[in-house]
Amino acid sequence: MAEATNGSGLITGAEFLSAPGVSDWRGTGTGPQVVYRADSIADAARLVPAIVDAAERFGVLPDVDLRPEGIVVRVPYRDPEGLPAAAPQFAAAVSRAAAELPLTPDSSRVQSVGIYVAQHSQTDARPFFVAALGYEDFGDTDAVDPLRCGPQLAFNPISGDASGRGRTHFDVYVPADQARARVDAALAAGGRLVDDSRAPLWWSLASPDNHGVDIAAHPDLHD
Incomplete structure (x- = not known):
């Protein structure tokens, strides 16, 4: 039973x-x-x-x-x-x-890695990425690998950005007690702090050649 x-x-x-x-x-x-x-x-x-x-x-x-x-x-x-x-x-x-x-x-x-696809406010890039990657729509703004092996994609508009330019960065979710250490390791490896105004929820970093990574303590405890 x-x-x-x-x-x-x-x-x-x-x-x-x-x-x-x-x-x-x-x-x-x-x-x-x-x-x-x-x-x-x-x-x-x-x-x-x-x-x-x-x-x-x-x-x-x-x-x-x-x-x-x-x-x-x-x-x-x-x-x-x-x-x-x-x-x-x-x-x-x-x-x-x-x-x-x-x-x-x-x-x-423990972690999950997502890709934040930032797009012009008049552009919907999700159908292209869904088709190219073999993904499926998830909710109103995201796309997922049907077997959840690849990173989840989030599509969000940039108001007022230059038309025809996309900006994409990685979102790395880690446990809250690991986030600061992950940020420190990335900075020690040559990264640059872009914005910590929302810390300890997340920190925005850039690589030496200016690729973006947000390291976030997953906000479950802040629901």
Whole structure:
């Protein structure tokens, strides 16, 4: 008999992170995520049966990335409005199974990378990128890889910018307790601070040749 039935409706990222039993997990731009370190791919794979069992019991569709260095488990945003209500129960079950193996969570490896496609206010570039990359529309402004392997794209207009010029930068979402260290590392590697007026939510940086990267502490806790 299943331990629990599916939840119904959707919850926010903040509600997920405030639920019991999910302290291993962190919010990212594409959904809650946990990384467990492992010594081999066989070691990491020991967690897979528990993930599958929890997914079936709670009706959650996770993404699982198995590597020799560890295993990444995500609860992706399949609906731009929120996460499945049963996501915290799923996550807690996975965490309990990992602790029994035992596998150690490593929040320093948690991140999601997105590409922010800034476009002239009279231009809609999303159809081109969807076609060129084989992506799908997601919500009103984004596009996603159907298998969620590639970075999520966000399309946003630049009011008053020169027509015919696109500006694109990377968005890197990391756990809040890792953001400052990531910024410091990028600056030490030759980067330039462009804007920290929204820190600690995010910092805008530029590479030595002026490519843009925003490093953000994912705002789930600020919902």
